[in-house]
Amino acid sequence: MAEFLKIRRGRIGPAEVGLPTGPGARRTPGLRREELAALAGVSVDYYTRIEQGRETAPSDAVLSALARALRLTADEHAHLLGLADQVSGRAPRRRPADPRPADPGLRLLLESVRPSPAYVLDEVNDVLAANPEGLALLAGLSDWPPSRRNTIRYTFLHSAARTLFADWDRVARNSVAHLHTAELTAPAQTAALIAELSAASSEFAALWRRHEVWVKRAGETAFRHPAIGPITLANEVLSSAGGSQRILIYQAPPGTAEHDALILLAMTTEDAGTP
Structure with a gap:
């Protein structure tokens, strides 16, 4: 989950979400942590803990806010929620694959x-x-x-x-x-x-x-x-x-x-x- 968020954060630039790029070259590709946290309405410290793998049970509301800020598609949003279930030990939202032969x-x-x-x-x-x-x-x-x-x-x-x-x-x-x-x-x-x-x-x-x-x-x-x-x-x-x-x-x-x-x-x- 942490790797997924970090990679997706690196793929969306500030201009795409209406933020100023500021003078000079940016050392960080994509959004900074503090920018994403502000867009999602969470604290920088809390988002940092999620991205570093130290927060293993973020709520669906927080994850949905991050999905909106990162402009995730519906499939990517569902994937993020599923990764969170896996990390937190919650039951998966879908039934595991059935190993039966073809119906x-x-x-x-x-x-x-x-x-x-x-x-x-x-x-x-x-x-x-x-x-x-x-x-x-x-x-x-x-x-x-x-x-x-x-x-x-x-x-x-x-x-x-x-x-x-x-x-x-x-x-x-x-x-x-x-x-x-x-x-x-x-x-x-x-x-x-x-x-x-x-x-x-x-x-x-x-x-x-x-x-x-x-x-x-x-x-x-x-x-x-x-x-x-x-x-x-x-x-x-x-x-x-x-x-x-x-x-x-x-x-x-x-x-x-x-x-x-x-x-x-x-x-x-x-x-x-x-x-």
């Missing part, structure tokens, strides 16, 4: 949406299940044993990922920002994945230290696929009732060139049968 209903949905590539993911993006098009879209993912199939691990460690994702930097940044949200709900899984990826990828380690936080939702992803060529697909993320499993679907409107490309992708899969 039968989500598995059925994987088949129902074909030829759209789709995956059932847990909170750290382990691939619990995928339809054939999903495995075909992430080229090379099926070469890994099921226990290693994770979309974040794939992004940083699979040799095909940098070629496959047309905007690899954006995909990588989104992946790390999402993983920060899992620190609170699946701490053991998250810690293991962080340790593995930090040791194997300096780029992951650098992005992790940025403490960017947001939840993966709908958007678009551009691919350079070895079998179907360049394609941009819309994606939707749907959560299960318990919240510990999600289904990620890449799709295109019927009748478009992109949808035709997905049909072609389906024809490359092992179970495609006769066209």
Whole structure:
């Protein structure tokens, strides 16, 4: 929590919150502690104790005031509240990740949406299940044993990922920002994945230290696929009732060139049968 606040304080300048910068160069990047404390309406001493890790039970009101002063997004604000719960020993606000296999209903949905590539993911993006098009879209993912199939691990460690994702930097940044949200709900899984990826990828380690936080939702992803060529697909993320499993679907409107490309992708899969 202390590290998160310190990093976020360093990223917002006084001019962004209506404070004068003063004459000469500032020795401190971003806001000073006293500036942030004043904006949040708390004493400098109290804020200093929070940032130094000596105050482990700040109230939600104080944390919300700091979130407003730091211009945190809704996802970042929720992450800060969750970090405070973890530090203080309070029960997490969300149920911990459920280690069950993919829910039968989500598995059925994987088949129902074909030829759209789709995956059932847990909170750290382990691939619990995928339809054939999903495995075909992430080229090379099926070469890994099921226990290693994770979309974040794939992004940083699979040799095909940098070629496959047309905007690899954006995909990588989104992946790390999402993983920060899992620190609170699946701490053991998250810690293991962080340790593995930090040791194997300096780029992951650098992005992790940025403490960017947001939840993966709908958007678009551009691919350079070895079998179907360049394609941009819309994606939707749907959560299960318990919240510990999600289904990620890449799709295109019927009748478009992109949808035709997905049909072609389906024809490359092992179970495609006769066209």
